[in-house]
Amino acid sequence: MNIVFFAHPDFLHLKSMIRYTNMLVKGMRERGHNVEVWSPNSKFLFLTSITFFKKWLGYLDQYILFPIKIRHSIKICPSDTLFVFTDHALGPWVPLVSNRPHIIHCHDFLAQRSALNEIAEHKTGWTGRRYQNMIYNGYSKAKNFISVSQKTKEDLHQFLPYVPQLSEVVYNGFNQTFIPHDAGKARALLSSKTGIELTKGYLLHVGGNQWYKNRIGVLEIYEAFRSKNNLEIPLLMVGDMPDHLLNSKVRNSIYKKDIHFLTNINDCFLNFCYSGASVFVFPSFAEGFGWPIAEAMASGCPVITTNEAPMTEVAGQAGFLIPRRPSDDCKACEWAYEAAKVVKLVLSLLPNERKAVIDECINNIERFNAINAISRIESIYEDVMKFN
Incomplete structure (x- = not known):
């Protein structure tokens, strides 16, 4: 042709x-x-x-x-x-x-x-x-x-x-190569490259400042999780630098010292970010496809995402699903605490349970x-x- x-x-x-x-x-x-x-x-x-x-x-x-x-x-x-x-x-x-x-x-x-x-x-x-x-x-x-x-x-x-x-x-x-790396080695590498203490794990989000990425929702989930759990785990947000609204929310967060942004990283480095993460949090309002879900799964990382298409199409049976963030701020507060329970569930997985989740993730992305x-x-x- x-x-x-x-x-x-x-x-x-x-x-x-x-x-x-x-x-x-x-x-x-x-x-x-x-x-x-x-x-x-x-x-x-x-x-x-x-x-x-x-x-x-x-x-x-x-x-x-x-x-x-x-x-x-x-x-x-x-x-x-x-x-x-x-x-x-x-x-x-x-x-x-x-x-x-x-x-x-x-x-x-x-x-x-x-x-x-x-x-x-x-x-x-x-x-x-x-x-x-x-x-x-x-x-x-x-x-x-x-x-x-x-x-x-x-x-x-x-x-x-x-x-x-x-x-x-x-x-x-896949138009990039994402493979599972040893989580411990990935965290050690990232810690040495970024100067951020990540060796004990971290929550990860990947995305820009587009409204549908719901980066504010990611921060709300993180704050809700930290407020209910005695675990000083960092939040790593990869993508654009925060816009004015998100930056303001970070500045006012009592956990701001543990919230970090990484920009302009290549796919190889991103692969290590996924592999080292304790969990990938992706509560988008909407997507066309949802590339980061597949990338995270291919890298051996459990995924929490929104219980709506197309996120559910990409995550399949391998993802942990949460409702879409309500537009009402009062209801959104309750939403964040419920989502934080799912974060705790993933972080509480026993080694054999986590391995089973990761195996299912890797099997799932063979569709792509x-x-x-x-x-x-x-x-x-x-x-x-x-x-x-």
Whole structure:
């Protein structure tokens, strides 16, 4: 096949999307397909250093210059070319190829749902709603879709005004290598590298400051656990530096000396963070897939996550589940104490019990094999070409 991947521009710095695109490109090239990647260049973007204006100039690069540039390229592409959109958020470009063989990869519809006021924890402004409507008007012109979870597929079908020609679920395949390391050795290594005393274990969270990651909830669970247990175990939060709200909550915490943030770490170091953790706490409000759940399990770490899809799809029977954090702060306090009981349960596991949990985790993530995922995606691509 001749495959053209439409991808987000590099200047948006969407690491997960870059990784996903690279996985698709590498996988299809290794299978002998002719592959090109099309994405906008930054022409207008660097005309200013002011963040507000950079955002809007970036839109000019993406939705004015880029379509002009590629219209001619589309016309001269061979008739057997498959146009693949690596994210449904690239919807505004879909009408350019809606009459040619095409397919869209869908990750999550959180922004779309937020724009319709379906998410209490996150509100979208007027310009954001217009932008999401533009995305919708694009991807709703498509016929073929691949979703990363059953939850994402269900959301897609709720948004589409028609039954798609093809709509499949392919769980993400590992595009990094995460393996179990000896917990003691991992903790010793991390302690020496960070200067933080971690040799007796720690709670771990991995994620950014996006609203749906619920980092405030992680801190609430930690404080509830510490208040009810005589155990001075640290909390390690890997990802972005805390935003203003989280930073303020940390400063006011009586356990602030034991709360640590790590940023800009590579996958190898992250693997050791997972392997050394006493438990991985991931109480997200929502996800498209929930990569860190699979990464933690692959690294030999027990996982506590939210009892809602798609987190439950990824965790399977191997995870410890807690309810979604209530939006009401009074109820959230009770939620944190109940979640803290689950943390204590995991930390109280006997060695043989913990080993059984970890074995189940590792067995569970075999479902997310990268080779199998690429093979399944290739088969779906071939089906799309048969339909056209």
